[in-house]
Structures are given as C-alpha cells and as structure tokens.
Amino acid sequence: MSEEFDSKDYWRSIILYGLNTATYKIALAKCLYNFTKEEKTIVSMHDLSVEFFKEFKIRLENGMPQLYIPGRQTKMENIVQRFNLGLVSEEEAISFVENNAFVDVVPRFHTVNNASIPTKFYEYNKNGLILTDSVFEIFSGVDKENLFNEMISRWGLLEAAFQLKNGDTKLINDIRNIYLSKGYERQNITGTIPVLNGYQKGICFYCGESMEGHDIHVDHVIPRQVIYHDDIWNLVLAHAFCNEQKSDALPSIKYINKLIERNEHFIASNHPIKNKLILTMGKTIKERKNYVYKVYNDVKVVIPYTWEGIRGYNPDTDEFYKSFIRSLKKW
Ligand SMILES: [Zn+2]
Structure with missing residues (x-):
C-alpha cells in the first residue's frame, strides 16, 4: 500500500464519510474532544453518559431532528424531552442514557465503509472507555481547530439534512404512491450487465476507475426503493464499494446528466434497447431529458439530500478518498 494515512485522516474519515442515520457518532466525537480538554484518559460509562446527556x-435547544426517519426520535431526543418536561430527574435521565445510548455507537465508532479503521481513538469494555494517545495527539496538534469546526459543522449538516427529510410527509407519501402504482416486480437485472458494459467498458459509473478484478454491482442511479422499477435507462455498473457508499441516496445532478448522456449514446448507436428507451422516455432528446429530470425532481422530495459521489466531495478530483477506500478494502 503506497498511501500513508495518519490519525487525523482516520478521525476525519469517521466524521465525514458514511451515511449517518443519526447524530450519535458526532456526539460521541464531541465527548471525546471534551475529555481530551480535561486530560481525562479513563472514562467510566457513567462519565460518558453525563457528558453525552x-x-x-x-x-x-435548536429543536433540530437527530434522526433520518421522519416523525421518529432518537432515544437521546426522547430522554432530553422527558427531562425538560420534568418527567424524569437528571439522575434518572443519565441512568437511561447509560443503559440505552451506547449499544451501537461505542462499538461502531471506528467503522467506516463497513471496515474497521486501524487507528483507534479509544479502547472500551463494559466499564467504559480508555482514550488512546491518538485522540490526544490530534486534539493537541496544529489542526485541532479545523477538526473541531469540522465536527460541529458536520453535526449541523446532518440536522439540516434530517430536517429536509422531515419536510412534507404528505407530499412524500403522494410521490411514493405515484411511483408505487406504476411499479412492477423486480426483474433479474444481471442480464443487463453485458449491455451496460458495452457502454462503460469496464469503468465504474461513479468513480471513473477500472472495475477489473473488483466486484461489480448493477446500480439503480435513482434508487429503486422510490421508483419501483428496473428500467435500463436507470441502471449502471459500479464497483461494489462505490455502490455501497451510495447506498439508497440520490446522486447529485452531475450523475443524472451523465446518465442522460449515456442513454443518448445507446440511442445514437442504434443499440437494440433504443426502441424501449424511446417508448419509455420520449421521441426527442428534449422529451427524454425532461422525463429523467421529472423523475429526479420527484424523488428529490422523498430523498432530499443528494450524494455528491465518493466522499461527498468531487470524486473527479479527490484522489485521497479514492485511495482511502481502496486501502480500506485491503484491511
Ligand atoms: Zn467505483
């Protein structure tokens, strides 16, 4: 492995990458930061619960949602609310946190893209956490301020995304119903691989790198969970690990434009699926483009935050992330 990563890179990968469905990881990161300020190495589960609460x-206090699922709360939102209403004492609340909040987040804090990163910022057992030198090192280094700001702004970003998702539940349901009523049973889509690859020539749709020697997935660019069909206009080939990064997110507009171009390429090259594409999407380039944009904009209401590509930045220019993901596969 030629790439070198330091503790700071690993920390940033925890904060920035992956799909967070709640804000627990960021909250735990903030607690770790607080403990380094207090020069606290051994943290009991009780200490952690006090800090987390x-x-x-x-x-x-900002009233923002902490969970991806509309209309539902995390256990932390629930207990803070009960405490604020005077239904539980502070002691009871903290004891609830100790027993309920950490089951997932403590063991999974160091997991990025389904792999465990090699640098650990704490060790843990049932009694609590033992902070490692790595976490003290990054929060006393030259980048400590950037790391702190990044952590706080990530928390705000997640809340904003969850807020959007919570937006208009009725509209979201209406759109789901429209596509659901048009949907049909899942097809066997592996048969589309040769057709798709004729265009992609072994290159991943999302990261632009060769897929040779890697697991390949057929991916629904606009997530199937919303549009309920396997029409080929919406299918591409991608690395399994790029596909997993994307998960059920909606990709950003640059990938939609790339998809439109890909489909036009099928049509221009008189590919056998040409007629099917024209039948579904329209006779002219303009009609077909509008067709895809219409679906995209509808689905955006259901999945309001978009996936910007590998890492959430620009995958075309981001060598660090690409090499990071490649190296994760080797651990
Ligand atoms: Zn890829």
Missing part, C-alpha cells in the same frame, strides 16, 4: 441537552 449534557451535549444533547445543549444541542437540542
């Missing part, structure tokens, strides 16, 4: 109590 304190962080959420402050954070929730």
